[in-house]
Amino acid sequence: MKNNNFDYSRHYGNWHSDTPESKRRDIETAKSLFDAHAIYPAQKEARILEIGCGMGRFMLMLRDAGYANLTGIDIDKSQIEIAQKENLNVVLADAAEFLANNTEKYDAIYAFDLLEHIEKERQLPFLKAIFAAASDDGFAVFAVPNALAPLAAFYRYIDFTHTVSYTPITMRFLLNNAGFHHIVVRAQHQETEEVQKLKLPWMRLYRTEFGLNDVILTPNIIAVAFKNDAQLANYLAITPIISNDYAESPVIKNDCAERRSSLQTLALCLKSPIKIKMRGIKRLQIKFFPYLKNCYFNMILRFSDECFYRISIGGE
Numbered sequence: 171m172k173n174n175n176f177d178y179s180r181h182y183g184n185w186h187s188d189t190p191e192s193k194r195r196d197i198e199t200a201k202s203l204f205d206a207h208a209i210y211p212a213q214k215e216a217r218i219l220e221i222g223c224g225m226g227r228f229m230l231m232l233r234d235a236g237y238a239n240l241t242g243i244d245i246d247k248s249q250i251e252i253a254q255k256e257n258l259n260v261v262l263a264d265a266a267e268f269l270a271n272n273t274e275k276y277d278a279i280y281a282f283d284l285l286e287h288i289e290k291e292r293q294l295p296f297l298k299a300i301f302a303a304a305s306d307d308g309f310a311v312f313a314v315p316n317a318l319a320p321l322a323a324f325y326r327y328i329d330f331t332h333t334v335s336y337t338p339i340t341m342r343f344l345l346n347n348a349g350f351h352h353i354v355v356r357a358q359h360q361e362t363e364e365v366q367k368l369k370l371p372w373m374r375l376y377r378t379e380f381g382l383n384d385v386i387l388t389p390n391i392i393a394v395a396f397k398n399d400a401q402l403a404n405y406l407a408i409t410p411i412i413s414n415d416y417a418e419s420p421v422i423k424n425d426c427a428e429r430r431s432s433l434q435t436l437a438l439c440l441k442s443p444i445k446i447k448m449r450g451i452k453r454l455q456i457k458f459f460p461y462l463k464n465c466y467f468n469m470i471l472r473f474s475d476e477c478f479y480r481i482s483i484g485g486e
Contacts, residue, residue, distance in 0.1 A: 196227035226253030297348035
């Protein structure tokens with residue numbers, strides 16, 4: 171199925187439109203995503219390509235941030251026409267065909283909500299073409315539906331042109347086979363404690379049935395892929411930590427009122443964020459979960475996205 175047989179604006183128009191308010195919201199969303207994942211190019215003169223640029227809202231955010239060397243491509247004519255009204259450098263083209271004829275090297279390549287629209291048998295050649303188009307110190311960023319999310323079916327089937335959803339394992343598998351061997355897969359965003367509470371039963375299933383303790387449950391996952399280890403190390407040093415830990419609540423018997431009271435008193439002292447600097451520790455996080463049946467504290471000493479210690483207070 172060729173997606174350029176569709177007028178995609180009929181679907182995209184459910185959430186985005188050619189109005190000042192929609193434009194403002196989209197630019198704010200783009201900035202929030204880039205800030206949360208530190209995916210801005212290091213240099214303002216960086217050569218940037220966005221594949222599936224739509225109306226160009228992410229490109230507008232980058233232009234406002236001082237980036238001028240921007241190129242966008244999309245197969246939907248109506249959205250390209252809207253982007254062109256903003257004087258953006260956008261091209262109406264099939265992504266695979268564009269990359270096949272491309273001779274430029276890009277320092278940053280973005281493909282948000284795109285890969286899932288491509289037939290499975292075409293995805294690996296497509297990612298190999300992105301790898302070839304990236305400069306030696308370049309990187310690529312992907313946002314794709316997360317098959318592990320509790321409501322994964324919603325994102326998988328809300329769009330008729332979606333072909334597949336992904337897990338962190340399948341994204342690493344694809345990107346490794348495409349040539350990217352330095353990869354970070356991250357949660358889409360930091361979830362509120364209320365949302366983490368609602369997702370706790372799913373996390374409990376993953377822990378019990380599969381022995382998994384650090385599952386990403388956000389609707390999308392973000393994959394950031396580099397060509398060399400030095401660029402990955404630089405990225406990990408600056409990227410904000412997203413910690414959706416879906417903490418369990420140990421059982422505390424009803425006759426432990428004194429201990430429960432002590433924990434509640436400690437919780438009152440921890441209402442304000444605490445910042446503690448310790449050598450090698452990027453972040454110390456302490457949470458109190460008053461909405462659970464029993465008092466519970468969860469403390470995380472995080473050294474990196476992939477290395478942390480969790481200390482739980484409360485329970486037997």
